[in-house]
Amino acid sequence: MSESAYNYTHIVVGAGSAGCVVAARIAENLDNRVLLIEAGPDQDALDSTCSPSRIRNSRRVPMRGQSEFFDPKIDWDLQVHMPGYLQGASTTMRVPQAKLLGGGSSINGGTALRNTQNDSREWVEMGNDAWDFESVHDVYQVLEADHVRGTHGPHPIQRAVPRELGSIQAAFLKGAVEVGFKEVIDFNETGTEGAGPSPVCRVGDQRVSAADTFIYPRRHWKTLSIMIGATVDRVSFSRSSSNNDNINRATGVILADGRSVEATVEVIISAGAVLSPAILQRSGIGPEDLLRQHNISPIVHLPVGHNLSDHPCIPIVAKPRVGSYSDKDYSVQCQARWSSSMLPGAIDHQLVCFSYLYVHARDPKMAPQRTISGAATGHVAGIGCNLNKPTSSGTTFIQSRDPNVLPKVTMDYLGTAADQASARELVRTGYGVIRSAAMQSVLETPLGIEDSTIASNDDLDKFCQAHVTSTYHFSSSCQMASREKGGVVDQSGRVYGTTGLRVCDASIIPTVPASNNMWTTMMFAERIGRSVRDEKDVGREQSGM
CATH class of the missing domain: 3.30.560.10 (Glucose Oxidase, domain 3)
Structure with missing residues (x-):
């Protein structure tokens, strides 16, 4: 059964700290039609035992x-x-993982720490020269509304004063x-x-969650649709040949209930460092031995799900x-x-x-x-x-x-x-x-x-x-790195061996940042979201940023 009566250009899977930012930025292009899919509820629709006032x-x-x-x-x-x-x-160990609009940003401590210079040096060494410290610093400036730093972006940052x-x-x-x-x-x-x-x-x-800043103010936009309470099973692909190479092109997603939704341009997986690898693996992208163990035909052999950091x-x-x-x-x-x-x-x-x-x-x-x-x-x-x-x-x-x-x-x-x-x-x-x-x-x-x-x-x-326990700061399970260094995605978040498919969330952070992950994740999403928004060519061949 198809849900593609509406012609979506982009599908974003997961409305967490990254997905909200990515979907909002892509929807700023009036030529795009973005569908944001979230497995959990809208926090404004929660009942008294789990009310918006408690969550916020x-x-x-x-x-x-x-x-x-x-x-x-x-x-x-x-x-x-x-x-x-x-x-x-x-x-x-029981580890909370949010399942609602806004994802972890809707329940966590909200710490907004930037990554360090050392982090960026590591990222460049992994083959990501577009993610040097000066470049990412500029992206944080765009995001932050921080009176201490004198910035005027959309997302508020405060610090406790002595009183x-x-x-x-x-x-x-x-x-x-x-x-x-x-x-x-x-x-x-x-x-x-x-x-x-x-x-x-x-x-x-x-x-203040990513949904509060990036989704709720845009809910009326014609370029953005939101599907709540829908679990994504896997990405659908078409396969064609060009110059003697097989091309695996993402064409949409298949939901857990069997429905399918199509995208004419791109599918972007933003389900988080734990769940994004699972979606890719069920789609045939991951370690071949794992896929064959579950009778999944491999599409691309990549180290998806390895390098999970906390x-x-x-x-x-x-x-x-x-x-x-x-x-x-x-x-x-x-x-x-x-x-x-x-x-x-x-x-x-x-x-x-x-x-x-x-x-x-x-x-x-x-x-x-x-x-x-x-x-x-x-x-x-x-x-x-x-x-x-x-x-x-x-x-x-x-x-x-x-x-x-x-x-x-x-x-x-x-x-x-x-x-x-x-x-x-x-x-x-x-x-x-x-x-x-x-x-x-x-x-x-x-x-x-x-x-x-x-x-x-x-x-x-x-x-x-x-x-020892978890800080709930999972990252790096779909590493952004050169393929020779074990990467799953390139500098633009595009999955190697495919077209029309990206990952954008904490899973692509090349090495674990020396800071709480949320703000770094939103920085990655801001930059990749703007890049996708501004692209004119829908051919989507892999390239750097």
Whole structure:
């Protein structure tokens, strides 16, 4: 059954942080007719248990264990497998993955950190000379409405001022300065290291998602259509020969319910670093052995689903002292960033202060955090020690041809000697901050870690392995790189071995950025979306940007 009575030029699959931006930019060309497909609901249509007011309240984030973020209406119920950990430690972890208009930007902390100069150098080395630091800096400028930086783009960025800081957040800043960090205001100033307020996408206490900025103001446009509650199974192709080469041209998508939708120009997959590889794999694009295992005829052999990256987090937690926390406090406001001794200039270490983390919930759907030693059910606070340039990675591979079966995600957190050494340095710094006089005035003694743990490499390694968790920052599973370096897409997001097919989301980021992924993802989407919008030739042969 076909849904192509309407003549779409472009189909964008996934209305998350990237898909909203890409679809909006392509729809600015009056010659285009864009269909944006989202598996989840429109947040404005949610019921009282998962209401728009709850979702938009930026004080509420998944780490608080609040039920709306794990409601099956808006969450994929993803389980991450972690092999090879300490005997008795959990080997699976519940990780929130948003399924609604706006994607992760509709539920996350909204941190808007730019990628670093070191990130861009790595990207260029992967064969992406169009993504040098100066070029991407200009794209961020176009996106941001940030009074600190004096920019006037469409997407608002704010930082907590001193009067807005909860007592735990304020103590974190004082404690960081105590142990030697300089206090900073703008982490997006090139090369900035220190401690200060996080730049976040909000206005007042309201979270601002990619859908809020890019889709809701354009819903009436004739160039943009939105299909809600539709899961995409795979991309459809036609095959022709030109100059003795077989050309696999994307012609549309097939939905999980069997309907098909056609696109005359391009299909753009923006389903995220976990799910975009699954769509490609079901379409016949991926590792041949995996495809044949599921009786899928290979179209293009590419390392789709490999190189899945995340920022491992080792939390150090404590019970808040009486009177140090209010339910009106934000969960996350401040952080510290610096370069490790192993990667000078990379700004690869990050401490994020959290005023509220919910652990040991009886309902595992309400608590993605792994078990924290010594923590009773309920509220803890502390510091997330984030390793932002890990060398270990994972995979996301389909388990079935059924589009309703999630892929198997396997992550080898701290799986390399380099990551283990970096984690020791990172956690020792975090421990110094949480044991500072300022933080001890608002928190009790840290749980499950003490001075003797810090003093022993072996004990500290065991602590890190037992407590490492996800930051939900998945990326790089459809790597943008030259084909010789293992790339899946070229510099414009075009999938090798095909025409009329791109990927644009966190999965194409060439190497994991030393920052929360959302803002980098939106930067990639802004640039690729504008490029597609401005293209005149619908032949779509692969080329650089």
